Amino acid sequence: MFVGHWAPAFAAAAISPSGPKLATYFIAAQLVDWGFFALALFGIERMRVDPDATVMVPFDLYHMPYTHSLLGTGIWAVAMAGVVLILNRNLIGGLLAGLVVMSHWLLDWITHRPDMTIAGGEETYGLGLWNYPFAAIPLEAGITLAAFVFYLKRTRGPIGPPLILLLVLGAFQAINWFGPHPASAGPMLYLQALLAFGVATAFAWWVGENRYFVRRGGLATTGV
DSSP: GGGGGGHHHHHHTTOOOOOOHHHHHHHHHHHHHHHHHHHTTTSSSEEETTTSOOOSSOOEEOTTTSSBBBEEEEEEHHHHHHHHHHHHOOOHHHHHHHHHHHHHHHHHHHHHHHBBBBBSSSHHHHHHHGGGGHHHHHHHHHHHHHHHHHHHHHEESSSHHHHHHHHHHHHHHHHHHOOOSSOOSHHHHHHHHHHOOOOOHHHHHHHHHHEEEEEEEOOEEOOO
């Protein structure tokens, strides 16, 4: 899953008016992918291009115990929750950020072929929804759009920035689904992925800076 990982970020931002803004949850949603591609640059975690991996995604993610095992994701989640708690002094926001990180493993378990582990061992898990585009495409698009609309309904502000964010995410997803796939894995691919995460997060920051919650009585408030 790609942009679908940001659906929990929209949802978390929508239900936490005193918590972190949208960009923080965007970071949380893809935190383990940030970690994976950064570690892959140094050969600590590894992947390769395999056209037969799945119908939709030709990547064999054969070694990612520190980021995409359930234990590894849990450690990243605790770290993210701790950072948010310290910086924002908001317990609910910290817990939500941790849950958003954990959602990454669940969504990947649904879409990946069996390459997810519990603690980096030999046993792998994954339902392989990427082998069924007719199900994977509407699922990813649907949960992202639903969470986006939920966020808009819970906040107020100019409609332009969130619509531009949605267009950016849609463009990224279209490239991911229908664009040419790389011939091999390497630093350029990893840096492109990190750049895409950074661009999406920058637009999420812009949106978050222009959206406000409306409390009862009509008073507007920003997130912390």
